[in-house]
Amino acid sequence: MIYRRMFGIPNWNVRSPFSELERMRRQMGDLLERVYENALPGLHAGVFPTINLTEDPEMYYLRAELPGISAGDLDVQATGNKMSLSGERKIPSEKGDVQYHRREREAGKFSRVINLPGDIDPEGVKASLADGILEVRVPKAEKAKPRQITIA
Amino acid sequence: MTDAEAKELKVREKQELAAPGEQTRPGAVYTPDVDIFESDTEITLLADMPGVKTEKLNIDLRDDVLTLTGEAGSDGESSEVPVVIEYGVGKFYRQFTLSEVIDQAKIMAELKDGVLRLTLPKVEKAAPRKITVSAG
Structure with a gap:
């Protein structure tokens, strides 16, 4: 004591x-x-790529940083309330005789499934890739949208 | 490249910088991943700067110090409510000291799909010139 x-x-x-x-x-x-x-940031699922998911009453917005990946090397699929992102990041080898000082950028394959919190309308999903950022706009299913209820 | 093809990409945390000189505006600052390689005639730098547009990218070379600064655009509309946030969005900043003398007039920079490709040609060594003496 x-x-x-x-x-x-x-x-x-x-x-x-x-x-x-x-x-x-x-x-x-x-x-x-x-x-x-x-x-x-920092609390992630440990699967490449890291994503940011936001929503408004109409849509989910899914964003991922994918620098140096062309749209052709990227596959985005929507099923049920899941979105799957897969693809490959290619770093072409440099022409001629070059000596590397630093090599921090990595190439390789990736695949990730993201469960969205509510039902979605897979028909209306739109994806765009600009400046190395993938943005997927996922419309919410009609029944998952919040509804304003007027009090009679 | 055979083993590179089979490799799975792993998550790497965006490296946040503690205090990059003088910060006037608040916000997170990250270190971009780079590849730097050299050939006989030039040094090439590749930097991953996702979300940075050409007008928000600044490359500065003075006294052998190369400074890269870029600002990633805002991540979506303000009306959006975050659900899962795994990465931060902010500025990119990185500085390098170059040992070679660079021909400043011939520097080329290209920004594509969030990757900056900077070509820094070395100054050409003074080519030997033969001087012919004509007899008078």
């Missing part, structure tokens, strides 16, 4: 020794939330 008082170790609740940890975890979460508001 003397040891505990001397070093100021928090008085752990013996019944639930993890409550202190739980409290710390919650504080950490609050702190992160305050820094990024509701955006938490």
Whole structure:
């Protein structure tokens, strides 16, 4: 007991020794939330590419950073309430005799499935690729759209 | 290139820069991934800068220091509500010191699909010139 008082170790609740940890975890979460508001870059599924998904009452907007990938090397599919992105990033080898100083850009294949939170209308999906950013506009299914209810 | 074809791309975190000199406007700053290679006549730099448009890209070379700055356009309309945010959008910034003397007049830059290709030709070495002496 003397040891505990001397070093100021928090008085752990013996019944639930993890409550202190739980409290710390919650504080950490609050702190992160305050820094990024509701955006938490870094918490991702671990599958290439990382995506940003936003919505408005009519649509879902799915965006991914895919620099150096041409539209022909990209495959976007919509099924049910899933969107699948797959493709290959090619980095053509340089002509002639060149010596590399740095090589950070990577080539390879990728494939990812994204579950959308609601039903979609697969017929109306539109995708565009500009400046290395893929943008997929996914219309929500009629029944998934929020409906304004007037009070009679 | 055979093993490169079979490779699966892995997620790499966008590298956020701590304090890139003097920042006047708030916002995240990221380090673009680059390839740099050299041939006998030129140095080529390829940089991944997704979302950056030509008018928002700045390339500066002075006193052998090459600075790349680019600003990615806004990510969608303000009316959109975020659902899942996995990557941040902001500026790109990277600086390199060049050891070779570059022929500034012949620098070429091309931005395509979010990839910058910068060609920096080396200064041509003074070609030996033969001087003929004509007899008077």
